[in-house]
Amino acid sequence: MIASFCDWLSATALSITFQETSWFVPLVQTVHILAIAIVLTSVAMLSFRLIVMSSETLEQGLSTDWIPWVWSALVVLLITGVLLTITEPSRELLNLVFRIKMLLVLVLASILMIVQVRVRSDKRYWTASATRQRAARLIGVTCLVLGACLVTAGRWIAYS
């Protein structure tokens, strides 16, 4: 079914226009990479704060000022990702590595949402006890690993 959808999509006028415009894919991929840069750096900054709780964090609670930019960048990633998929549907939708990448995005976004919601209700939530601090460190490490796996999966789509 997905293969049929890919065949149909790649034969649409929009897809053919994108395929035949030599600068389109490089331009969209560049924007995609810039948005990934914002997401990944924000995730790295937040993860570091979760893993290494500074005295400021312990006193004043966790700051999540990096996270809102992640949501904006994720919207850009969604738009550019859809454009790239319209251009080459089979390359994305029939690719196992692409599906893994999408799963990683969902998991990472979910974790960030949980962190942000907790902090909004109580800025000191993640620093309130030794148990929560340990959980915060685990979340930080998990986010770093997920971010690295995301970029790896994104690169390996081209090789798979």
Added chain:
Amino acid sequence: MPIRNLLHDLQDLGFATSIRESDWLFPTIETVHVLALVLVVGSIMMVDLRLLGVAYKRRPLSALIAEVLPWTWSTFAVAAVAGSLMFSSKAVTYYDSVAFRIKMVCLLLAGLNMLCFHFFTYRNVANWDPDRHPLGAKIAGAISLTLWIAIVASGRWIGFTTT
């Protein structure tokens, strides 16, 4: 031409040949390069957008730079090492690539821009209005942002033209 001979010698070295001929070594090094590069670009974009007064306005500039700069430098070092390994595997091809040359020129200009900013403009940061940065800072941020976008774009262009 001496430089082309040197580059031929470089890409004929054992490690360079291994990278070029391996199914997994070049893609792995490239992945490390991309991972490091997105962190370099992301951290620099954060500072540039702050200088322009567009984003991250809740944090004082000096605090943002202090938090971000270690990431920028450490990941730049990783990107440079990985990039050098990739270059060595196909040295002549990359040397001849217009996209590669543009990327290197933009990197050099971005470095010079950063040095000028840190050694001249940023020296007076204590006197800046936190809500309105001086024109020199905004210009530095705009130049930096433009150059790093060009670096990402030319890096993608290399991928399309040197496979």
